[in-house]
Amino acid sequence: MRLSAERAEEDRHAADVVKRRVTECAEEWFGTGTGPASAVRVRQVDSRPRALLLAVYLGEDPGTPRVIAKVRREPSASSPGQVPRRPVLAAGVPSVSELSAMEYDGLRSLHEMFSDTDPRFGSVRPLDHLQQENVILMEYVQAATLRRRLLAQNRVSSRHPFRAQDSWEPWRRAGAWLRVFQQATPHGERPARQGTREDVLERFDAYGSYLSQRLGTRFADLGTRGSELAAGVLPDRLPMAVAHGDFAPRNVFVGRDDRLTVFDPMPWWVVPAHEDLGRMLVSVRLLGLQVHTHGRAFSRTTVDRVEREVIHGYAGDGPVQVEQLRCYELLVLFDKWSALLDAAERGRSPLRRSSLIRATAYVREQADAVLDLAGAGR
Ligand SMILES: Nc1ncnc2c1ncn2[C@@H]1O[C@H](COP(=O)(O)OP(=O)(O)OP(=O)(O)O)[C@@H](O)[C@H]1O
Ligand SMILES: [Mg+2]
CATH class of the missing domain: 3.30.200 (Phosphorylase Kinase; domain 1)
Known part of the structure; x- marks a missing residue:
């Protein structure tokens, strides 16, 4: 009181x-x-x-x-x-x-x-x-966020009133925005993290143990598969960039003519260049409504399309190291999964613990999907 x-x-x-x-x-x-x-x-x-x-x-x-x-x-x-x-x-x-x-x-x-x-x-x-x-x-910006635009395309709820036409351009621009941001931002004196393959392997081990402790031995393979992927595709030293820090659809406004404005920056760290890209992709896979409905809100085709557009936007005319990106997407996915479980344990999750446990199969499917994509080089 x-x-x-x-x-x-x-x-x-x-x-x-x-x-x-x-x-x-x-x-x-x-x-x-x-x-x-x-x-x-x-x-x-x-x-x-x-x-x-x-x-x-x-x-x-x-x-x-x-x-x-x-x-x-x-x-x-x-x-x-x-x-x-x-x-x-x-x-x-x-x-x-x-x-x-x-x-x-x-x-x-x-x-x-x-x-x-x-x-x-x-x-x-x-x-x-x-x-x-x-x-x-x-200054106030009058625009909906990219998250809201996506929610308007969902298949299960009419709570998100304005029905946007499917438009993929903002997703492509989100990728292109990240490329411009990374190229234009000097590293400065910022601390770096996960700069080497060894660092990433160590994190996969830590997340793998945490997830299998919380969810059971059926999940014990996750950390190992993550580590194997990292060992196979990452270079000794990872290409690094300044992080936006919270690059996610809820921190992107889409204005008139799909003009894209990214906000809520947290550029504290220098991180592997694929981290922010991975954050954007995982934020879509683990959008609250999608987790809550165990994947019924958005079809696999929609999620695939969103990912392709973001990745193409980021790549521009250049190549993109897609296996490395998927590897990082998996790491970010483990990080968010752990955060969801932790929040539920502390009673701080919008999803109740029981609901989160039921959603586990969906999140697991997402991890498997990312591993499959990495295996297929897509
Ligand atoms: N300049 C702005 N103009 C209009 N709306 C804004 C502006 N800044 C923030 N908002 C609104 O407030 C919400 C939260 O802002 P912001 O992302 O900065 O805070 P946050 O605490 O980091 O939230 P989150 O954890 O959801 O990212 C945004 O989603 C947006 O709807
Ligand atoms: Mg925000």
């Missing part, structure tokens, strides 16, 4: 700080015509344990926000910083203030990279970083 009162008080304070800052700067950011300063309104759009999202409306257009504020929260006593009880790809998570600063810098560099140069891509305009409060302010 006391905690929720404290949280509510913190939220009010954050909203006040945001309102004050936008009131001060609206003229500078948006020029004239934003209406009287007194008409700045702040509305909470999302509240999670680790972040609060506020929409800011300016005078003359009360219907559409102009600014989005993301307020990162310090871990509280009731949800302390997570000590991973499962294998992870990234050991040592940045602090809340580091995350906030990194996201703001990331948005700034994406804005430089993608504003006005290529009509296929857009960018979120960063407005301000309030260091003391761990708040970033950015």
